Amino acid sequence: MIVYGKQVVMYLLQYHPQKIEEIYLAKEIEPKLFSMMAKNNRVILRVDNKKAQALARGGNHQGFLAKIIPPTHTPIKDIKKFNRLLILCGITDVGNIGAIFRSAYCLGVExxxxxxxxxxxxxxxxxxxxxxxxxxPFCISKNVLEIINELKNEGFCCYGADMKGENIQEVSIKNKWALFLGNEGAGLNRKILSKLDKIVSIKIKNDFNSLNVSVAAGILINRMC
Structure with a gap:
């Protein structure tokens, strides 16, 4: 699996060096940084911009790319051992999903x-x-309705985000919870909404119809954690 961009490659070097198999550099870097990258006999390859562009599939690589061990799923039975969960329902935009992961990790989702x-x-x-x-830890499920049943059986209070829900600022949050978020187009479908314990929303002060799902996720998580 190839990732690119200076920020993500540097993050991997600092926090997950064991995940990196090879590093590809398409620019000159400081000797000190090169030495850090080369620790533990890690393979570093110099590539020209054409090769870097091919590896990044045209993305903005900033001269930094890495081949890494892909992320692995955590079994749902282990996910259910935590107390603060996010369930993303039908969200497929990788930019939004990534931003939600970032906010979730920063704010305390488990x-x-x-x-x-x-x-x-x-x-x-x-x-x-x-x-x-x-x-x-994350997993993938094709059956969200089944996930709701499993979480309720484990004592989770299941919250759903919807514009018609109760203001999150006025909701008492349980210690063990799961927040369900739908995609920006359709939101959570009726079947899912009908099975959840509480529907919550963000109070919008100006006349605007919605927030980006990753922004909404950050606001809700900050209130709930």
Missing amino acids: GIVLGLSESISYEGVLRSSVGAMLDI
Whole structure:
């Protein structure tokens, strides 16, 4: 798996060096930084910009790329051992997913379930999360309704984000919770909403119809954690 961009490569070097198999450099760097990259006999390859662009599939690599061990899923039975969870329902934009991972890790979420019926680019999620995807246990489930039942059986209070919900500032948050977020187009569907314990929303002061899902996630998580 190839990731690129100085920020994410530096994050991996600092916090997950064991994940890095090779580093590709398309620019000159300081000797001190090169020495840090070369620790533990790590392979460093010099590549020209054409090769770097091919590895990054045209993305803005900033001269820094790495081949890494892909992120691994955590079994749902282990995810359920935590107290603060996010369930992303039908969100497929890797930029949004990555931003949610980043906010979730910063604010104290302990596990994430990706409710997806299709595959997504882990490279894109990892890059947009600036590495945080490697720091939060996550799994994938195609059956969100089943997840709700499992979480309730484990004592979770299941909250859902919807514009018609109760103001999050006025809601008493349980110690063990799961927050369900839908995609920006359709939100959470009726079947999911009907099974949740509480529907919450963010009070919007100006006349505007919605927030980006990753922004909304950050606001809600900050209130709930």
